[in-house]
Amino acid sequence: MSLAVLVFGAACGSDDDTPGPANTNADTDVLGPVNAASGEPVKIGYVSDGTTPVYDGSAQLEVADATVAYLNARHAGIGGRPIELVKCETQADPSKAAECAFQMISDGVVAVAVAESGVVDDVWRSLADANIPAMFYGSGNPDLLADRESTFVLGDPTYSVLQLPISLAAKLGVHKVTSVVIDVPAALHTAQDVAPKAFADAGLDYQLVTVPPGTADMTPQMQNIAEGDTGLVFVIGNDTFCISAFNGLRAVGYEGKISAIAQCVTDATRKGVPAETLDGMVVGTTVPTGGTDPSNVVYRAVIDGYGDGLDDADALVGRGTYVTLAGLLAPLAGMSGEISPQTVASSLHSMPETELPGTAGLRYRCNGKAYPENPAVCVRGGLSTTLDGDGQPTEFEVLGSTPIGD
Structure with a gap:
């Protein structure tokens, strides 16, 4: 700012x-x-x-x-x-x-x-x-x-980019998560250095696809994803980046589940991505914004x-x-x-x-026990919502939350 x-x-x-x-x-x-x-x-x-x-x-x-x-x-x-x-x-x-x-x-x-x-x-x-x-x-x-x-x-500092896709993959019964991540240092640290172990510990295969910001046509990258065993595609970036990723997946005929961080879905996304692509997409969020x-x-x-x-x-x-x-x-x-x-x-x-x-x-x-390595954190997990055909949230569900013990 x-x-x-x-x-x-x-x-x-x-x-x-x-x-x-x-x-x-x-x-x-x-x-x-x-x-x-x-x-x-x-x-x-x-x-x-x-x-x-x-x-x-x-x-x-x-x-x-x-x-x-x-x-x-x-x-x-x-x-x-x-x-x-x-x-x-x-x-x-x-x-x-x-x-x-x-x-x-x-x-x-x-x-x-x-x-x-x-x-x-x-x-x-x-x-x-x-x-x-x-x-x-x-x-x-x-x-x-x-x-x-x-x-x-x-x-939860791990929720939006780790616990959300891990919990959603378990819910869907899939065994692999492909993360499409904007190629900037702030996003890549977790995606490259932290995510591989977190997904492996959860029993999931993990594939990382990085794309430079400003890439308008992601069809080549999405083609490689669609041709493999994707399981779940999880997108991390701003709305402009995510619009290109979502439209690239649609262009190559991808029909699997898509999830994304909350920053992906804005009014620009709702205008720039067909309704059938947004319908059913699972998005992480911090608070329920309606319903x-x-x-x-x-x-x-x-x-x-x-x-x-x-x-x-x-x-x-x-x-x-x-x-x-x-x-x-x-x-x-x-x-x-x-x-x-x-x-x-x-x-x-x-x-x-x-x-x-x-x-x-x-x-x-x-009490410092939610994440002992981060004792200031008081919460495990977060919220998710499934978008409707207008790209709007529906009901909200808690994911990645387990009891915080003594």
């Missing part, structure tokens, strides 16, 4: 306003009974990129307000005390991200939630040095994932009841915010006694395995 130069005081600040009453169209049956917090507020930080030169994520901040208002009104905040949200926008600028972290420390927050951000690492370093507990929507930074003291991550799943119904009720005029597009942008904030705060609802960074971290480390709010049944536990 491009970097914006904005005044620090305009980027960071504390939201001291007491949330107003829920809107009258809230579904109270879904939201549960009123259980209002009272007493001295507890400060919780929230960091978002907000508005950047290339991306408007301002709705995330509004969803954060709605989430906290809901938890204060219906779940008695933290230990019965109201949550006071301290918000900061990074504008996707590394220096402002570091400033946000220092703002959280100086404001005396007891924990911080960081949803989708392009500058996660710059927020994390200072918070970790200060031992401020921080819940992240996701990260691939090995140093961040290795922190077992005060860092918590709600995304009647109970977690989606609750989320919509929170937005309708406590969001100040948030529309469907805003709600979609803010879904990761809801998951991250609710994922941080839900295990803290029953705290008693002193509420400090140390007691919050202890409560998160000792929480039982439970359903992660807003994720259609994905479970989490932050």
